[in-house]
Amino acid sequence: STSANEAAISEEDKQKIAAIDWLVFDPSQRAEALKQSNAVMRTFLATRKYKACREVFNKIPSDSIDVITKNWQSQAGSAPQLPEDDNAIREYICVKAYLDAHDAFNDWFEHYHNAAPSKPTIAPSATFQERVKHEHEVKQYEQEVDRWQYSLILQSKTVVECIYNVLLFPDGGWMVDQREEEDDMGDSGRTHQMMLLRQLCIPSMCSLLHSVLHNTKQYTRCIQLADVIASEEHQLYKVFRKEELQRLLQMMRESSLQLLDDNKDPLGY
Template sequence: MWKAACWALSNNDLYDVKERAMYGALCGNLKAMLEVGGSWEDYVWSYYKTMVDVATEKRIQQSANIRRPWQHIHSMLLPDEYFLQKSELDDVRTVFEKIGHSPDKSIAEEAKNPNHFIQRCIILNDMDGLLDEILLWIDEESIHPQLLRFAAHLLLILQSFGMTLNYEKCAQILEAYVKQLISDGRAGHLVAAYTACLPSDRQLDCYATFLETIEDGDLRKEYLELASEAGLDVTAITKNVVERIRAQGVPDTAPLQVSQGDDLTLEPPLTPGDHKKIDAIEWLVFDPAQRSEALKQSNAVIRGFLAARKFSAARQVFQKIPRDSVEIIHREWHAVADKDVPLPAGTDNAIREHICVQAYLSAQSTFSDWFKHFHNKPHEYEPANQASTFASVSLSDLVAEEHRQKKQEEELGRWREVLEGLCFAALDKIYNVLLFPEGGWLVDVREDTEDNEENRCRHHQMSLLRRLYVPSLCDLLLNVLLNTGGRNDQCSKLADVIADEDNKLYELFTKQEGKRILERIQDAMVDIL
């Protein structure tokens, strides 16, 4: 009777619309409540309030009561219009469809709001629909950063509740949020934590993409520590970062072309991409366990720079590797293997290549020092006064002239002394390369059984670098001998080294190169006679 009275009052036009809505809420009169509904939330509440009220009333009527059949009396008090609401609201999905097609345009427009759509999907437990719509927003780039942030956290919370969500769709949404954090530039310290929420197969590329943009050394170390704390595979990530940077621009894995007429003393300028490749090696030196990988990656970058004849860049990469790296590699290996077990062939070959690079860069550097000093020769003494008679020259002028002569001769003597020292150093360093032990310069001692594209490319590059730089070093050595007085007789030693059957350096010369260097040696020996 009380509910019937509320129903009657909610339909009485003599009362204020808000008062009727209040009575409608007490008895489940949807129409009365919608008359004052001013928002999407009001409409949803009104529909669900009515659904609950009618369902409760229907349940009461269907319940047996042996003491008193009051259901018949109760059903007579409520009009049919009340129970007709049940047929209209049987499916909860129709509630949101009706709200979306409301005659009130502001309510219909509110139904399109992304936040309301998310609420709708949670109410209906429509997780697939929710994920599909969020992905659509991401693809159309219409999603607001804060909405994407909310969606990502919502998914994480739902997953923590144990709800079954589409694995791939969740991964795409979380990855989109991580990319947003990366592009934001102010939330770098959060990237590792959210990347760890991604599937393991996506963590590597995602975090490597982030680290690729970091240039500050302190930040690099901090972000690697955060990645380690978040449980990411730091070893694989840093390797991926370096390989991605190496692949930019002209990859250092590109085939080398040996050109015969180029001037090896000319060095092309470094590009921003070159500097990025140089700095990339720093990612691999933070963790001692990665020192072996750092050596392999630095060798690969150096080969690319040597191919482009960018010696200063190659030297900078070499200097990125700490001097105690070989010792650390052995220590790390013997920490997991017996002392009698040798290093893996790949690691052993990388160490040897690193030493080969050191030998060449040292030879190239000492020759550059000799070359610069040779071309900075002081002027030889020339008398300033050409008077024919002693009487025409004053005593003070003679003293000044003698002082100038002595000074110039001393400068020339010091220049020759330094040139001699640089000559010895250059010869020693160049012969260190030409007579590199155990097979020769840039030749592996151990055979790596792992056959892959990377190893094949490495062997190809080392072979071509040998063909390019061994003949070049022989030319440089001849230049040193012929331009540092009295050393023509030492040219025969170079001929013996080239012809030696143990090293077989003659195989690295083309016919034209071999003919030219032998002619130079022959001319030097003839001058001795």
């Protein structure tokens, strides 16, 4: 199992996932299919069923944005796309950014915890031959540690980038519509769900980001995460509950103590 507590997929979920095949079958209905798929993915994200969400995502053909744009152009010429179609496309990209960040974190977590090479051991009563063999094993182990650390750095970079893609999602933020829909769709539930997803996912992304940075000893960047969350430009702090902010500050305090241990000031200077 992975760290980011994955919930199990039920029979009903499997049916929902299978139904996506039918939705995307007819390219002329792709806009509608994308909206329906988004709705299903929202429910999966809200219940922490990331694998199920990824399965739905993978069933949406990757050329869908193109298909939707072309369908619209053949129907309406050069008129601007409907707000609800634009919003659905943006939401789909938001989901992709989140799933990518999640997968990157799981890869990193797997590598960090399970792929670490284990140190060879030797009994005090070992024979000469065993000692020679052991020395050889230790050298090999050291090389493996180097390799492991190198790829840990690379994976950390990827996951940090992916998480920032969510946190700093351009033009208003992750899961925030850019265009106002005429509210004749009876779909105000969608906006509410997206807001709840922000409240659920953004604090958890921040805490995953902190754990990657902290575990790879990038303590200064741990503290500077405060700048990102407190910024007026992105206003991420608004989706945090008090208790979540308290937990975050506790985590930053841990990083700060590490900096003090390294003879730096609490912010890493």
